[in-house]
Structures are given as structure tokens and as C-alpha cells.
Amino acid sequence: MGDLCQPGTVRVAAGHQAEARKIAAELAKIARSGMVLPGSVTERRTRCGRANCGCRADPPRLHGPYWQWTRKVAAKTICRWLSKEQHDDYQAWIDNDRRLRELLARLEALGAAALEADPRLRRQRRSPPDRAR
């Protein structure tokens, strides 16, 4: 344990800061692009109401593809139909959002690992400490 560095007052493993800097660089690059969109895009093919339409044939030739952007806001689902052009444009934004969440999760994992490695950490005991001693 000779390779410790010190962010703030917590002693962390040497790789901690290097990993955090790597994550921060990628986070910043994505944030600077301004291309971040939550939610997901689903491809949809549909049937219409006309009886003689190809979408009712066997095998059916469905309409579309259409793209639907879906996002959950406070337990409500918001949907928007996108054109093919919009779908192509915004897919990268959605991928960026997913990557941001991955990077954040890795940063949080670093923090959790630092806490677990903290020599001051009181390990959970199976039973409560004996108060008589």
C-alpha cells in the first residue's frame, strides 16, 4: 500500500486519480458537443385502416419504417414521431447520453471502491457489538 495519493482527505489507490481524469476527459468531450438526448428511439412498422392495402396482404407489406422517440418523465412516457432524417441525426445524441451514464457509473464505482478500501471503515458485524465491553 505504498502507492497512495490523496484527493481531499481520503487516501485512495494510485490508479484512482488517473482513472478519474480519463473519465472526466471523455465526459467533458461529450458535454462540449452539446449532443445529448435522453430516452430511446424505436423503429415501428404499422398497418393502416384500408382493407385492400398491402399491409393487410399475406405476407403483409407493412408501412414504415417510422421512428418513435420515447422518454420517461416522472412516470409519464413522452413520445414523438421522427422523420428518417431526424432519426439519423439524433441517434448519436442518444448514444452520447448512454455513454455519459456509463462514465458516471464508473466514477461512482471508483468512489465506492475507495470507501471499501478505507482502513477507517467499520466492517459490518453479523451481530451488534457487545455493549458490555
Ligand SMILES: [Zn+2]
Ligand atoms: Zn396499409
